[in-house]
Amino acid sequence: MSMHEITLIVNGKPQKLTVKSNELLLNVLRDKLFLTGAKYGCGIAECSACTVLKGDRSIMSCLVPAVAADGWEITTPEGLVVDGELNAVQEELVNKGAIQCGFCTPGMAMTGTACVRENPDADEAFVRDYMRGNYCRCTGYQAIVEAILAACEDAKNGKRV
Amino acid sequence: MGEINTKFVEHEYDYVKPASLDEALDILAEKKEKAKIYAGGTDLLVHLKMGKGGDMEVMLDINGIDELFGVTKSEDSVRIGGAEKIWVLETNPVINELYPALAKAMSLMASVSVRNMASIAGNFCNASPVADTVGPCMCYCGKVELKSKERGVRYVDATEFFVGPGRTVIEPDEILTAIILPIPKENTGDSFTKISRVRPDIAKISLTCVVTRDGDKVDTCRIAMGTVAPTPKYFDEISEALNGKKMTKELIADTADALEAAIKPRKKSRSSTPEYKKAMTHLMAIENLEAAWKASGGELA
Ligand SMILES: Cc1cc2nc3c(=O)[nH]c(=O)nc-3n(C[C@H](O)[C@H](O)[C@H](O)COP(=O)(O)OP(=O)(O)OC[C@H]3O[C@@H](n4cnc5c(N)ncnc54)[C@H](O)[C@@H]3O)c2cc1C
Ligand code: FES
Ligand code: FES
Numbered sequence: 001m002s003m004h005e006i007t008l009i010v011n012g013k014p015q016k017l018t019v020k021s022n023e024l025l026l027n028v029l030r031d032k033l034f035l036t037g038a039k040y041g042c043g044i045a046e047c048s049a050c051t052v053l054k055g056d057r058s059i060m061s062c063l064v065p066a067v068a069a070d071g072w073e074i075t076t077p078e079g080l081v082v083d084g085e086l087n088a089v090q091e092e093l094v095n096k097g098a099i100q101c102g103f104c105t106p107g108m109a110m111t112g113t114a115c116v117r118e119n120p121d122a123d124e125a126f127v128r129d130y131m132r133g134n135y136c137r138c139t140g141y142q143a144i145v146e147a148i149l150a151a152c153e154d155a156k157n158g159k160r161v
Numbered sequence: 162m163g164e165i166n167t168k169f170v171e172h173e174y175d176y177v178k179p180a181s182l183d184e185a186l187d188i189l190a191e192k193k194e195k196a197k198i199y200a201g202g203t204d205l206l207v208h209l210k211m212g213k214g215g216d217m218e219v220m221l222d223i224n225g226i227d228e229l230f231g232v233t234k235s236e237d238s239v240r241i242g243g244a245e246k247i248w249v250l251e252t253n254p255v256i257n258e259l260y261p262a263l264a265k266a267m268s269l270m271a272s273v274s275v276r277n278m279a280s281i282a283g284n285f286c287n288a289s290p291v292a293d294t295v296g297p298c299m300c301y302c303g304k305v306e307l308k309s310k311e312r313g314v315r316y317v318d319a320t321e322f323f324v325g326p327g328r329t330v331i332e333p334d335e336i337l338t339a340i341i342l343p344i345p346k347e348n349t350g351d352s353f354t355k356i357s358r359v360r361p362d363i364a365k366i367s368l369t370c371v372v373t374r375d376g377d378k379v380d381t382c383r384i385a386m387g388t389v390a391p392t393p394k395y396f397d398e399i400s401e402a403l404n405g406k407k408m409t410k411e412l413i414a415d416t417a418d419a420l421e422a423a424i425k426p427r428k429k430s431r432s433s434t435p436e437y438k439k440a441m442t443h444l445m446a447i448e449n450l451e452a453a454w455k456a457s458g459g460e461l462a
Contacts, residue, residue, distance in 0.1 A: 001174065001175065002175040002176050004176065021173075021175055021176035021220065022169075022170040022172060022173060022174060023170075024170065027168070027169070040168055042167065043168055044167050044207045044210060044211075045271075045272075045274070045275055046361075048274060051274055057248070058273060058274040058277060059277050059278050060274045060278070063207070064202065064206075064278070065176065065199070065206070065220070067176050068176075068178070068202070068222050068224070111274065114273070130273055132272055132273075132359075132360040132361045133271065133272020133275065133361045
């Protein structure tokens with residue numbers, strides 16, 4: 001099994017790491033960089049709890065070999081917070097009461113952020129379609145959709161997403 | 162069932178990321194079936210986590226090879242780089258203009274995050290009967306471009322690419338470098354629909370139809386379906402029976418009958434019965450034939 005020196009740019013900071021070829025990005029983020037925002041849910045790309053951003057696009061870190069992410073710019077849920085301030089999507093998830101147990105919330109914040117960045121003019125149908133891979137066992141989704149739509153408005157009013 | 166822990170990949174292997182196609186083909190020529198190509202990993206990593214890595218010794222990451230990416234339009238065809246991501250393709254203006262059924266099929270796949278990772282070649286090479294990009298490519302007379310060190314390049318019709326579930330004509334030393342789609346003739350229309358349990362799920366059944374119109378007659382018609390046979394399936398005889406005929410509601414109904422009779426779904430697959438699949442095939446055939454005909458500019462009495 002091969003070992004690799006890689007550099008991940010995580011939340012804007014380059015991180016030099018040595019990883020085994022079969023290590024997964026999610027586990028490296030959680031266990032080596034102690035960024036536990038991204039969650040392990042299903043492990044097979046079906047729930048989106050492990051979502052992170054590569055650039056502005058959402059990906060599932062449970063299915064990415066860490067070595068394949070060498071050089072990528074990754075944002076984790078922690079990285080959406082700047083100087084102690086939540087981004088618009090995170091804040092609206094709180095405002096709208098879109099969090100119950102909270103396990104899906106980091107993934108919702110990540111995919112939701114990608115959604116608002118891609119299309120701040122999104123309507124409800126667009127948001128529901130965009131978020132279709134993010135599973136929540138608690139809320140029934142309504143409040144989550146409302147939060148993302150509210151974040152779209154915030155984004156248009158100049159709030160950081 | 163044995164315990165499967167999808168938190169880790171237990172399978173051990175070496176990882177390589179060649180920067181050129183030649184380098185990648187060299188590795189494949191040497192390692193053959195011991196090397197497995199990693200494109201988006203949305204099938205491969207799931208297999209590895211499920212303990213189905215077989216005798217894989219090397220993971221060959223093809224994402225560093227520029228010529229496997231991009232969409233290029235020439236006079237008579239469009240070339241789609243094999244490793245190109247589904248989301249890039251589904252939003253590509255050329256694909257949306259010339260092959261809307263393919264763009265639609267891709268936008269209905271999985272979830273946005275899977276589509277940000279997954280490639281079109283991976284969808285073909287995984288060779289699931291479900292594979293959503295395949296039906297449209299079959300109906301647009303697509304060809305698969307395969308390259309190897311020993312034998313150079315060869316082209317295979319999309320309709321000839323699949324041999325069985327998970328099996329294709331691709332040799333262990335080959336890379337699927339591109340999908341080539343001819344530019345459709347004027348007055349061509351298409352349609353794709355898919356039924357799944359919930360939106361991000363894979364298809365219970367899917368149907369693509371591409372029709373080229375000659376006045377009120379069908380010039381050519383091509384129909385393909387997913388999840389009704391061990392591989393995605395193009396219905397050559399049923400499709401070609403329409404060629405040269407005047408398009409009518411009766412012709413469409415006859416075609417739907419023929420398709421319903423022709424499919425041989427497994428006894429139980431993805432929680433839908435053969436009866437269900439037959440009934441849906443009939444409905445979807447009518448829906449898509451009508452839609453494709455209208456999209457080609459045709460009218461239906
Ligand atoms: C949650 C989830 C939902 C999904 N939903 C759908 C769906 O709705 N519809 C659908 O069709 N699919 C679906 N899939 C399956 C999968 O996402 C697609 O098949 C995808 O296109 C695979 O592409 P990839 O780049 O990720 O392939 P990989 O996993 O990288 O590769 C798949 C296989 O093809 C081989 N391969 C890859 N590229 C090449 C190449 N260039 N040359 C030769 N061999 C190659 C690999 O070695 C491997 O055996 C889903 C998967 C998941 C996890
Ligand atoms: S843990 Fe990655 S999608 Fe569920
Ligand atoms: S809040 Fe519990 S899973 Fe969504």
